[in-house]
Amino acid sequence: xxxxxxxxxxxxxxxxxxxxxxxxxxxxxxxxxxxxxxxxxxxxxxxxxxxxxxxxxxxxxxxxxxxxxxxxxxxxxxxxxxxxxxxxxxxxxxxxxxxxxxxxxxxxxxxxx
Amino acid sequence: xxxxxxxxxxxxxxxxxxxxxxxxxxxxxxxxxxxxxxxxxxxxxxxxxxxxxxxxxxxxxxxxxxxxxxxxxxxxxxxxxxxxxxxxxxxxxxxxxxxxxxxxxxxxxxxxxx
Numbered sequence: 103x104x105x106x107x108x109x110x111x112x113x114x115x116x117x118x119x120x121x122x123x124x125x126x127x128x129x130x131x132x133x134x135x136x137x138x139x140x141x142x143x144x145x146x147x148x149x150x151x152x153x154x155x156x157x158x159x160x161x162x163x164x165x166x167x168x169x170x171x172x173x174x175x176x177x178x179x180x181x182x183x184x185x186x187x188x189x190x191x192x193x194x195x196x197x198x199x200x201x202x203x204x205x206x207x208x209x210x211x212x213x214x215x
Numbered sequence: 216x217x218x219x220x221x222x223x224x225x226x227x228x229x230x231x232x233x234x235x236x237x238x239x240x241x242x243x244x245x246x247x248x249x250x251x252x253x254x255x256x257x258x259x260x261x262x263x264x265x266x267x268x269x270x271x272x273x274x275x276x277x278x279x280x281x282x283x284x285x286x287x288x289x290x291x292x293x294x295x296x297x298x299x300x301x302x303x304x305x306x307x308x309x310x311x312x313x314x315x316x317x318x319x320x321x322x323x324x325x326x327x328x329x
Contacts, residue, residue: 137317145304147320193258201246201265203308203318207257 104129106196108206115184116214122169123179123209125194132156134198136170136177141208142190150192153177181211189213217241221307221321228297228328236292236324240309247290248308248318249282258306264290265312297328 105128115121127136138150153161153170160168165185169178181188194206220239228234240247249261260274264284275281279297284290294301304325308318 145306145323147306147308147318149317152317191255201312202260202263202271203248203310204260205250205258210255 104131104134104196104198104204106194106204106206108194108209110209111207112210112212114212114214115181117184117186119184120180120182121184121211123181123192123194123211125177125179125206127175127177127194127196129175129196129198131198134196136168137195137197137203138166138168138177138179139193139195139205140188140190141193142187147193151179184213186213186215219307219309219319219321221305221324223324224322225325226327228326230299230328231296233293233295234297234326236294236305236307236326238290238292238307238309238321240288240290240307241319242288243311244309244319245287245312246310246318247284248310249290249292250306250308251276252304252306252323254303261292261305294326297326299328302326302328 107126134155136153140148140150151163151166165182167180191208191210193208196204222237245266247264250258262282263271279295282292304323306323308320310318
């Protein structure tokens with residue numbers, strides 16, 4: 103079974119600074135997708151960014167980018183120019199051939215003004 | 216509606232009572248998930264429906280929990296003889312069932328057992 107590990111329960115960043123959230127996963131599959139979701143206090147889960155395992159190029163979405171290291175099974179999220187609205191719980195997720203989403207335990211991000 | 220709809224948004228029930236939580240997925244989505252989230256915690260997988268396949272019930276914590284999905288659309292999560300430890304937010308998500316597509320989440324049902 104696939105597992106997703108987020109080793110940082112809490113992180114904080116100063117507004118306008120950069121922060122990196124860590125995620126590792128374990129799988130024997132070669133074809134899969136990885137996601138970062140954001141959950142603000144409203145509880146609404148929002149997709150931040152996705153990465154296809156067969157693509158070597160790291161995905162980027164505006165201020166959000168990933169560092170995907172397939173051999174190391176690592177998938178970290180970098181948030182640049184952090185804004186107060188980035189404060190949320192961030193979840194890393196994996197989906198493979200079973201098409202079932204497996205989530206990590208989450209990282210609570212605080213943005214300090 | 217355009218998104219995943221869950222009802223009720225909040226439910227307070229007495230210990231020992233049964234509750235039903237409803238999820239209306241996005242039309243045409245073949246995959247449907249139920250998760251449980253305790254306060255400030257991660258997502259605990261409960262059950263996964265994919266098309267006409269047998270659901271993956273491996274996450275259901277006890278036989279007091281059950282779920283069904285009628286006609287490949289609406290899903291109901293039932294908790295029998297509720298306990299205080301069942302208090303949590305129950306999140307539903309749906310997706311087109313294709314590997315590279317995101318899951319869309321509802322706003323969740325906050326269940327409080329008193």
